[in-house]
Amino acid sequence: MSYILVVDDEKDIRDLISQILFEEGHTVKLAHNSMSAMDYINNKEPDLIILDIWLKDSEMDGIEILKSVKQNNPLCPVVVISGHGNIEIAVAAVKQGAYDFIEKPFNTDQLLLVINRALEASSLRKEVFSLQNKEMNESKMVGGTGAFKILKQKLDKLMNSNGRILITGPSGSGKEIAARYIHQNSPRANNRFLTIACASIQSEKMEELLFGQEVEGKISPGLFERAHGGTLFFDEVAELPIGTQAKILRVLVDQVFTRVGGKNIVRVNCRIISSTSKDLAMEIEKGYFKEELFHRFNVVPIKIPSLEERILDISLLSTYFIEWLSKSEGLPNKQLTEASIRKLQNMSWPGNIRQLKNTIERALILGSSKTVINPEDIFEFIETEKKDNFQSNMLDFNSEFFADKSLRSAREEFERAYLKYQISKFGGNVSKTASYVGMERSALHRKMKILNIESTLKEK
Numbered sequence: 001m002s003y004i005l006v007v008d009d010e011k012d013i014r015d016l017i018s019q020i021l022f023e024e025g026h027t028v029k030l031a032h033n034s035m036s037a038m039d040y041i042n043n044k045e046p047d048l049i050i051l052d053i054w055l056k057d058s059e060m061d062g063i064e065i066l067k068s069v070k071q072n073n074p075l076c077p078v079v080v081i082s083g084h085g086n087i088e089i090a091v092a093a094v095k096q097g098a099y100d101f102i103e104k105p106f107n108t109d110q111l112l113l114v115i116n117r118a119l120e121a122s123s124l125r126k127e128v129f130s131l132q133n134k135e136m137n138e139s140k141m142v143g144g145t146g147a148f149k150i151l152k153q154k155l156d157k158l159m160n161s162n163g164r165i166l167i168t169g170p171s172g173s174g175k176e177i178a179a180r181y182i183h184q185n186s187p188r189a190n191n192r193f194l195t196i197a198c199a200s201i202q203s204e205k206m207e208e209l210l211f212g213q214e215v216e217g218k219i220s221p222g223l224f225e226r227a228h229g230g231t232l233f234f235d236e237v238a239e240l241p242i243g244t245q246a247k248i249l250r251v252l253v254d255q256v257f258t259r260v261g262g263k264n265i266v267r268v269n270c271r272i273i274s275s276t277s278k279d280l281a282m283e284i285e286k287g288y289f290k291e292e293l294f295h296r297f298n299v300v301p302i303k304i305p306s307l308e309e310r311i312l313d314i315s316l317l318s319t320y321f322i323e324w325l326s327k328s329e330g331l332p333n334k335q336l337t338e339a340s341i342r343k344l345q346n347m348s349w350p351g352n353i354r355q356l357k358n359t360i361e362r363a364l365i366l367g368s369s370k371t372v373i374n375p376e377d378i379f380e381f382i383e384t385e386k387k388d389n390f391q392s393n394m395l396d397f398n399s400e401f402f403a404d405k406s407l408r409s410a411r412e413e414f415e416r417a418y419l420k421y422q423i424s425k426f427g428g429n430v431s432k433t434a435s436y437v438g439m440e441r442s443a444l445h446r447k448m449k450i451l452n453i454e455s456t457l458k459e460k
Contacts, residue, residue, distance in 0.1 A: 001024065001025040001026045001027065002026050002027070002047035002048060002119055003026070003027045003028075003029070003044070003046050003047050003048075004021055004026050004027070004028050004029075004046060004047060004048045004049070004050065004115070005028075005029045005030075005031060005037065005040050005041065005046040005048070005049045005050070006018060006021075006028060006029070006030050006031070006049075006050045007031045007032075007034075007037040007049065007050065007051045007052060007055070007062070007065065008032070008050075008051075008052040008055075008081070009032050009033065009052060009054070009055045009056045009057070009058065010052075011032070013052070013081075013104070014030045014032070017050060017111070018030055020108055020111065020112065021115075024112065029046070032055075032058075033055055033056075033057060033058035033059070034055065034058045034059050034060035034061075034064070034065055035058070035059060037049075037051075037065060038060075038065070038068070041069065041072075041073065041076075045073050045076055046076060047076070047119060047122065048076070048077050048078075048079065048115060048118055048119055048122065049069060049076060049077070049078045049079070050078075050079050050081060050115075051065060051066060051078050051079070051080050051081070051098075052080075052081055052082060053080055053081070053082040053089055053093065054082060054083075062080060062082070062093075063092060063093065063096060066078055066080065066093060066096045066097065066098055067096055069097075070096060070097035074097075075122060076122070077099040077118040077119070077121060077122045078097065078098050078099060079098065079099055079100050079101075079102060079114055079115065079118055080093040080098045080100070080101045080102070081101075081102045081103070081104060081106070082101075082103065082104060083103070083104035083105075089101070099114075099117075099118045099121065099122075100114045100117075100118065102114060140177075140181075140320070141155070141177065141178070141181050142313070142316055142317050142320045143310060143313040143316060143317070144312070144313060144316055145310040145311075145312050145313050145432075147305040147309050147310045148305075148310050148313055151178070151302075151304065151305065154302055155178060155181055155182055155302070156185075158182050158300060158302075159182065159185045159186050160186065160187065161300075162271050163299045163300045164252070164271070164272045164273070164274070164296065164297055164298075164299040164300065165179070165182065165272075165273045165274070165299070165300045165301075165302055166237075166274050166275070166276070166280075166297045166298040166299075166300070166301050166302070167179060167273065167274070167275040167276075167302045167303075167304060168275070168276055168277070168301065168302070168303050168304070169275075169277065169303055169304030169305070169306070170277055170304075170306045170352055171277045171351070171352065171354075172351045172352035172353055172354030172355055173304045173305070173306055173307065173352040173353060174304055174352070174353045175235075175275035175277075175304050176195065176233065176235060176275065177353075178302065178304060179193075179231070179233045179273045179275065180193060180233075182231075182273065183230070183231040183233075183271075183273075186231075186271075188229060188230050188231055188271060191227075191228075191229040191230030191231075192226060192227050192229075192230035192231070193227075193230055193231045193233065194223050194226060194227045194230065194231070194232050194233065195233045195235055196209065196210065196223055196232070196233070196234055196235065197235050197236070198234055198235060198236045198237055198238075198239040198240050199235075199236045199239040203241035203243070203244070206240070206241055206244045207244055207247065207260055208220075208222065208260050209222060209223060210222050210223050210224055210244070210247075210248070211224060211247070211257050211258070211259050211260055211266075212224075212225055212259040212260065212262075212266075213259055213260045213261055213262075214259045214260070214261045214262030214263075214264075215261055219259065219262075220259075221259075222259065224251060224257065224266075224268045224270060225266060225268060227268075227270040228268050228269060228270055229269060229270065230270055230271070231270060231271045231272075231273060232270045232271070232272055232273075233273045233274070233275070234272070234273070234274035234275070234297075235274075235275055236275065236276055236277065236278075237274040237275065237276050237280075237297060238276045238278040238280060238283050238288070238289060240289075242287075242288065242289075242290070245289065245290045245293050246290065246293075248293065249290065249292060249293045249296060251268070252272065252293075252296045252297075253296070255267060255268060255269065256268075272297070274297045280294050280298075306349070306352055307349040307352040307353055307355075307356060308348075308349050308425075309427070311345050311425065311426065311432075311436075312345075312432060312435070312436065314341070314344050314345050314356065315336070315341050315344075315345075317353065317356055318336055318341070318344060318356065318360050319336065321356070321357050321360040321361070322334060322335075322336070322360060322364065322373075325360065325361055325364060326364075329361075331361070331364040331365065332364055332370060332371075334363075334364060334367065334369070334370075334371055334372055334373050335371065335372045335373070336372070336373050337372050337373065337374055337375070339374070339375045340372075340373050340374060340375050340377070340378060342375075343375045343378055344356070344359070344378060345436070347378075359378060359379065360373075362379060363377040363378055363379075412451060415447070415451060416451045416452075416453055419433070419437070419444075419447065419448065419451065419453060420453055422436060422437055423453075430444060430445070430448075
């Protein structure tokens, strides 16, 4: 059951309440003044506090304890009791955040009714807080590179509009995170954000899921109704059945629909955000996607960069995932070594941010050290095509290639191949390359000129 703290300076009252609660199966702790009460609260947050307003021989009275609890433990409900109760004290207690106020003497049924209601309300608040906290984590945008900042600036401009948004980008790049970020920072944030995974729903079930159903007068609302006032996110919209696309088009045009098996018109007001990792123009050409629906979805296009386009964000993202996994999954909060960060930045990321999160989680679970993530804790997955490309870029590092060269010549060849690879990795951006390899930008320019690679690469 619940852990309840009773704070009262009268022993008889403490014992009476304790007996009542004990018989109901609750764990009870008793305090006679503010010092003992705060010791209990600081040691472990109670599920409920029953608090007397007037406390003899106490540094703090009940109102002061209530203020402290509401400041430091805002989700803990407090039921205030007093033998000197009047309307002024009751109003003061409620204003400070008390759940309810009971006058002494009280009867058992009255006390238990208030306690049960307070515990139920507290449980709901904690559940809502947990869900909101989870949503906030799932919608947090993390990064600092130019590509990330440009993306975030675009998203920030979309907060207060109701325009439909089509988010494109490779799989695992964070398209749903961007959609949640828009919702959480919009006027619709207090309403629902619902996701429909278009690729995982059977086509014959799609319409019931979206529009709901009426069977013999019994109504089962669909996602459009449930998202009323909020946001409906179509994940991988290219996978929508072609038949369902026509009905969705009507909803987007008229904002009305009828449930499956129903006759009544249902009106909805929800913002539509959709995403795809496919080329919708190609899908339209193949006849798999309606061109008119594309234009309805694509009012505001947003492109999410791949992780390889924001390599320097890997350190920030990895640190964020470590902290998040530590809090949410109870995994050890380890530090990344510099060598580990370099390895992560040099890896191939076909799975993008989702792959990075999985890589960090695996390193936290399987890593040998209790405090740090070492390079050997990081397992690399490279798709065949990407692996071939990666290896072709690294051919110049083969030891046999340098065997017949002088030290100076070999060093120049190594530096040329190394810098070409790094600059290519950063899309020709000399400034980012200089930062990564630990050189001044002007020094890198000089080195490129000496190695005769300046003319082959474009500075950004």
